[in-house]
Amino acid sequence: MRKSIFGLSLLALALIAAACGGGSLEGEEVLVFGAPATDGPDGKAIQEVFDDFTEETGIIATYVGSENFESEVQVQLESGDVPDIIYWPQPGGVVDAAERGLLTPLTDLGIDLDEYEARYSPYLVSLGTVDGVAYGGANAVNLKSIVWYQPAEFEKRGYEIPETWDEMIALADQIVAEGMNPFCFGMYSNGATGWLATDWMEDVMLRTGGGTTTYDQWVNHEIPFNDPAVKLAAEYLSQIMHTPDYVVGGVDAIVSTAFGSAQDPMFEKDANGNPGCFMHRQASFIVGYWPEAAQPGAGTETTVFPFPVIDPSLPKAALGGGDMFAATNDREATAALFQYLLLDDEAWTPVATNRNGHGSTRITANVNFDTSLYELEITRVLGATINAALSENAFRFDASDLMPVEVGQGTFWSEMTELATNGPGYIDTALSNIENSWP
Amino acid sequence: MNKLINFAPERYHEGLYGAMFVGPAIFLLGLFLLYPAIRTIYLSFFDKRGNNFIGLENYVWSFSDRLMLITIRNQIIWLVGVVTLVILFGLVVGYISDRLKRGEAFFKSVIFMPMAISAVGSSAIFKFIYEYRPPPLTQIGLINGIRVGIGNDVNGNECGNNVILNDGSKLDYVNDGCLRPIGWIQQRDLTNLPSFENISSGDFFLNLFVNFPINTVLLMLVMVWMFTGFAMVVFSAAIKAIPTEITEAGQIDGASEGKIFMSIVIPYLKTTILVVATYMTVSVLKAFDIIYVTTRGDFETNLLAVKMLDEFAKFLNQGRSAAVAVIIFISVIPIIILNLIRNRSEAKS
Numbered sequence: 001m002r003k004s005i006f007g008l009s010l011l012a013l014a015l016i017a018a019a020c021g022g023g024s025l026e027g028e029e030v031l032v033f034g035a036p037a038t039d040g041p042d043g044k045a046i047q048e049v050f051d052d053f054t055e056e057t058g059i060i061a062t063y064v065g066s067e068n069f070e071s072e073v074q075v076q077l078e079s080g081d082v083p084d085i086i087y088w089p090q091p092g093g094v095v096d097a098a099e100r101g102l103l104t105p106l107t108d109l110g111i112d113l114d115e116y117e118a119r120y121s122p123y124l125v126s127l128g129t130v131d132g133v134a135y136g137g138a139n140a141v142n143l144k145s146i147v148w149y150q151p152a153e154f155e156k157r158g159y160e161i162p163e164t165w166d167e168m169i170a171l172a173d174q175i176v177a178e179g180m181n182p183f184c185f186g187m188y189s190n191g192a193t194g195w196l197a198t199d200w201m202e203d204v205m206l207r208t209g210g211g212t213t214t215y216d217q218w219v220n221h222e223i224p225f226n227d228p229a230v231k232l233a234a235e236y237l238s239q240i241m242h243t244p245d246y247v248v249g250g251v252d253a254i255v256s257t258a259f260g261s262a263q264d265p266m267f268e269k270d271a272n273g274n275p276g277c278f279m280h281r282q283a284s285f286i287v288g289y290w291p292e293a294a295q296p297g298a299g300t301e302t303t304v305f306p307f308p309v310i311d312p313s314l315p316k317a318a319l320g321g322g323d324m325f326a327a328t329n330d331r332e333a334t335a336a337l338f339q340y341l342l343l344d345d346e347a348w349t350p351v352a353t354n355r356n357g358h359g360s361t362r363i364t365a366n367v368n369f370d371t372s373l374y375e376l377e378i379t380r381v382l383g384a385t386i387n388a389a390l391s392e393n394a395f396r397f398d399a400s401d402l403m404p405v406e407v408g409q410g411t412f413w414s415e416m417t418e419l420a421t422n423g424p425g426y427i428d429t430a431l432s433n434i435e436n437s438w439p
Numbered sequence: 440m441n442k443l444i445n446f447a448p449e450r451y452h453e454g455l456y457g458a459m460f461v462g463p464a465i466f467l468l469g470l471f472l473l474y475p476a477i478r479t480i481y482l483s484f485f486d487k488r489g490n491n492f493i494g495l496e497n498y499v500w501s502f503s504d505r506l507m508l509i510t511i512r513n514q515i516i517w518l519v520g521v522v523t524l525v526i527l528f529g530l531v532v533g534y535i536s537d538r539l540k541r542g543e544a545f546f547k548s549v550i551f552m553p554m555a556i557s558a559v560g561s562s563a564i565f566k567f568i569y570e571y572r573p574p575p576l577t578q579i580g581l582i583n584g585i586r587v588g589i590g591n592d593v594n595g596n597e598c599g600n601n602v603i604l605n606d607g608s609k610l611d612y613v614n615d616g617c618l619r620p621i622g623w624i625q626q627r628d629l630t631n632l633p634s635f636e637n638i639s640s641g642d643f644f645l646n647l648f649v650n651f652p653i654n655t656v657l658l659m660l661v662m663v664w665m666f667t668g669f670a671m672v673v674f675s676a677a678i679k680a681i682p683t684e685i686t687e688a689g690q691i692d693g694a695s696e697g698k699i700f701m702s703i704v705i706p707y708l709k710t711t712i713l714v715v716a717t718y719m720t721v722s723v724l725k726a727f728d729i730i731y732v733t734t735r736g737d738f739e740t741n742l743l744a745v746k747m748l749d750e751f752a753k754f755l756n757q758g759r760s761a762a763v764a765v766i767i768f769i770s771v772i773p774i775i776i777l778n779l780i781r782n783r784s785e786a787k788s
Contacts, residue, residue: 191736252619252621252622252631253574255738261572410753417737
């Protein structure tokens with residue numbers, strides 16, 4: 001299917017080249033390959049963006065997605081029969097392909113790097129940069145630094161949304177004093193138990209010490225894992241996990257509860273109408289794990305506030321992830337599409353406004369995009385939080401994904417599980433164990 | 440081929456015909472069994488990408504890394520536990536069902552049924568039995584569902600698994616006095632179980648007892664449950680082959696049931712027991728699905744086969760993965776030798 005489109009595009013290209021003899025790009029074709037399925041909500045939304053581009057320029061851009069993206073793209077790169085633009089689900093793919101010399105630098109595509117940086121923050125640009133040459137274009141991002149809560153329950157009891165850590169702790173103490181549990185926390189995940197605690201640690205790291213500076217040093221192992229800054233973050237996390245009655249079900253529940261059912265107590269009311277918990281820190285994908293009855297209320301009955309600020313002198317940081325795209329040639333049509341996707345501040349409009357109802361909730365990393373255009377209230381909140389962080393260059397990717405696998409998917413996870421079970425006295429041991437396992 | 444061989448001198452014909460038949464099999468065995476085995480041993484002396492020779496470092500890691508040592512400990516618990524329990528239950532059930540006057544076929548097919556369920560299916564069943572939900576929620580796991588419904592709370596109200604009564608009131612288990620649910624496959628020791636809660640420090644044996652890895656044993660039981668039927672069928676066939684004259688003679692001489700079982704049945708089944716033990720040992724060393732489906736190796740429940748995959752696919756370390764594979768391979772060797780000795784002594788007698 002993809003082959004035939006590609007072949008067709010080559011044929012069309014040849015015909016057009018012969019007919020027009022250069023000049024106009026009208027009718028040229030650009031093939032884009034990515035992970036979101038062609039027929040899925042995200043794939044259709046990407047195609048909507050391309051359709052706008054086609055209307056403006058006459059260049060025909062086609063999106064093709066595959067569930068087996070990772071393996072198929074490897075085959076394409078090996079064989080040299082590549083699409084014009086590739087959307088990788090994470091920056092690692094761009095770096096890998098660039099190191100193998102298979103990608104076109106952004107400057108060859110006519111991209112002004114200063115303009116790119118101004119829109120997407122130097123951090124995102126750096127993620128797609130190899131040996132000082134930028135290859136990757138930032139695209140959609142997601143946000144992990146959010147806490148789910150139910151506005152109605154907060155209003156009924158006169159609780160305010162906590163903006164700082166101290167306010168959150170004060171609110172938690174008040175909830176405990178009223179005989180309830182403030183937090184939902186479950187970190188059991190087959191083969192990956194502990195990642196939720198690492199996310200908490202990362203969020204705290206971004207908001208304490210030197211903020212993003214310390215965070216980057218931590219990720220790159222420029223400070224040891226048992227550095228006082230990391231220890232402080234572990235202590236903040238331990239405060240949530242180990243203060244009696246903070247987490248519904250106690251320490252046993254933290255370790256034994258599957259992350260997917262962790263928030264369920266929030267939807268379970270007791271005899272007095274009190275929910276099992278009031279706050280749950282988890283990325284937006286958790287909605288898919290909620291009880292079916294609760295899912296339609298996402299964004300209204302159950303919605304989010306940004307992870308509280310700890311050190312107010314630091315910029316408002318955000319933790320998340322995102323995809324990245326790169327070009328394999330410097331054809332004029334490819335460059336035109338690349339520039340449109342990266343630098344046109346209105347390119348994201350069809351995705352945000354959910355044109356034709358494809359149902360994609362992707363959020364752009366372009367800070368110039370008007371976040372009030374997002375169709376759903378919750379996406380607007382997420383988009384605004386991401387924008388605020390990006391404009392201060394304080395958006396960071398998940399540290400455990402960036403660390404070596406032995407740590408990021410090994411000891412960091414397992415020692416956080418140990419920490420949850422063994423209590424605050426174990427912090428030093430946990431951090432030294434992780435430090436010793438760094439390759 | 441025939442024509443080709445006919446070109447060769449007459450005296451080579453027989454050998455060439457033999458080679459023609461055996462050759463392809465030997466070639467395929469070499470390609471798919473011998474070569475990978477040798478290659479794995481070779482790779483186990485190299486680093487994570489297989490580029491640099493690092494000697495025995497991967498084996499040093501295998502016997503010094505904390506999680507790897509726990510994996511080896513679990514493998515030993517499984518080996519001893521599964522083999523013993525499967526043989527024990529298989530023998531008892533096989534012997535008793537043989538004594539039944541009616542319903543033997545029905546009884547045996549019920550016990551055998553788990554054998555017909557795939558390991559993944561069985562693991563999923565047991566995952567539901569051990570399932571845990573955080574407290575205010577209705578417990579969907581069998582054990583926790585029963586557990587939280589027992590007894591009364593401090594106010595004298597009945598505990599219940601969020602049962603809605605006819606008058607619309609709900610019996611829950613959140614108040615003090617009701618039993619709390621336990622995440623069974625997450626418990627690495629006994630400290631969360633009733634009557635062990637307050638034991639934290641004591642003498643060496645008490646500590647050893649409290650640190651008993653309950654989750655590993657609970658997961659091991661899945662395999663016991665699956666293979667008891669297999670052992671029972673094999674044993675009951677062997678029991679039926681025992682000549683009735685001998686047992687009758689024993690009865691006439693006044694031997695008790697227990698005496699007959701220990702002195703007649705067991706000696707007769709010695710070979711069968713060894714066969715079942717061999718089969719079970721190899722199965723346990725290969726055991727993978729149960730851990731993969733239930734905990735995926737978390738909470739110190741890992742087994743060598745899953746560890747081998749993790750090192751390869753998750754930590755991208757070919758060398759360590761190969762070393763684990765070699766350890767599994769070496770553990771099978773004593774059993775093969777034991778079987779060879781037995782075969783030889785049987786051939787002699």
